[in-house]
Amino acid sequence: MHAPIGPFDNARPAPDCLDELTRPVADAVRSWRGTVPAGQIVYVDTDPAIADTAAFVAHYGEDLLAASANCVIVAARRGGETSLAAxxxxxxxxxxxxxxxxxxxxxxxxxxxxxxxxxxxxxxxxGGITPIGLPADWPLLVDPAVADLPYVLVGSGRRRGKLIAPGKLFAELPGAEIVGDLSLR
Structure with a gap:
């Protein structure tokens, strides 16, 4: 299989390589029922030493920066309570x-x-956290620029490997909400 973006030699449909993923990510791929078929989630094997964005795009090509997204976990505090979101x-x-x-x-x-x-x-x-497989009760705030991309490169749940999926898939994940002013560029 050829990856839809990037110069990756080893690309496979994620449902065919669940053993390469962490348990929450593999479970999410296995149970996926969104409008984008699970087979369109592609796993690409990559070097864990270059998992961070700057090193990754320096190695695989600067053009991947425009098709890449980072999933960050935040802690929100209010009234002595802390909750997590992505x-x-x-x-x-x-x-x-x-x-x-x-x-x-x-x-x-x-x-x-x-x-x-x-x-x-x-x-x-x-360094490999991905929105696919996050706890279902967490809010997942998605920048519309990510959801609008034909394909998005994200972490795989591990530092080794990345996932590539159509941008609209991320708006369908549990707890997902498109937030227009989410990122500063």
């Missing part, structure tokens, strides 16, 4: 945690979740 933003931007994210979550304060918390609560590896 933001899916273009890799070239950053989440507007003090503006759009805070307002949308109705929080007094929002910050990036500590690495240990993000890893423990998602069941994914830091």
């Amino acid at each position: 933001c899916l933003i273009p890799s070239g931007g950053r989440a507007d945690v003090n503006g759009a994210v805070r307002r949308r979550l109705g929080a007094r304060k929002v910050s990036f979740a500590p690495m240990d918390t993000a890893v423990e609560r998602t069941g994914m590896e830091y």
Whole structure:
């Protein structure tokens, strides 16, 4: 199979390689019932040493930056309670945690979740967190620029490997909501 974007030699439909994914991601792919068929979620094998965006696009091509998205976990605090949420933003931007994210979550304060918390609560590896397989009760705030892309490159749940899927799939994930002013570019 040829990957829909990027110069990847080893691309396979995600349902055919569930053993390469973390349990929450594999479970989400296995049970996927959205309008985009699960077979259009593509797994590409990549070097975990270059999983971070800058190193990844330097190796695989700068043109991938425009088709890549990062999933960041945030901690929202209000009245002594803390809740977690995820933001899916273009890799070239950053989440507007003090503006759009805070307002949308109705929080007094929002910050990036500590690495240990993000890893423990998602069941994914830091540097590979993906919106596919997040806890279903978490809000997933999606930048419209991501949802509008023909294909989006995101983490696979591990530092090794990435997932490529049509942008509209991310708007159909559990808890997903398109938020227009989500990222600062």
